[in-house]
Amino acid sequence: MPVSPSFQTFVVDQLSRVVPMVRARRMFGGVGIYSGEVFFALIADDTLHFKVDDSNRADFEARRMDPFRPYGYEGEVMQYYQVPDDLLEDAEALRSWAEKALAAALRAKK
Numbered sequence: 345m346p347v348s349p350s351f352q353t354f355v356v357d358q359l360s361r362v363v364p365m366v367r368a369r370r371m372f373g374g375v376g377i378y379s380g381e382v383f384f385a386l387i388a389d390d391t392l393h394f395k396v397d398d399s400n401r402a403d404f405e406a407r408r409m410d411p412f413r414p415y416g417y418e419g420e421v422m423q424y425y426q427v428p429d430d431l432l433e434d435a436e437a438l439r440s441w442a443e444k445a446l447a448a449a450l451r452a453k454k
Contacts (some may be wrong), residue, residue: 347375351390358432359385362439365444372414383441384449386424388412392432393424397452401425403441409421423452 352368352375360366368387377385377392384395393412398405404425410412412424431438 347387355392363442382449384446390426394427395449396425397448400444
């Protein structure tokens with residue numbers, strides 16, 4: 345699950361434009377993305393994934409995005425889905441998806 349420094353910097357820069365207090369933290373070979381103390385996204389293999397629940401999963405499925413599977417296709421599915429690449433270049437679209445992921449993470453935390 346390596347993450348290149350340039351991709352990590354790019355993602356944090358883009359998310360910083362749409363989410364408050366964004367920070368990245370290395371973890372298990374990947375990178376966790378936080379807004380303040382809320383873990384709402386992760387980067388693995390230079391791919392950004394957002395937290396999902398029943399409120400936003402359909403957005404990802406409609407775009408045919410895959411869930412994060414840290415142990416391959418035969419392994420466990422985590423509640424994070426791949427973010428469509430085009431969103432990283434579109435601040436308004438990214439804002440909407442990131443806010444939904446942040447809300448999902450907050451609900452999961454309660």
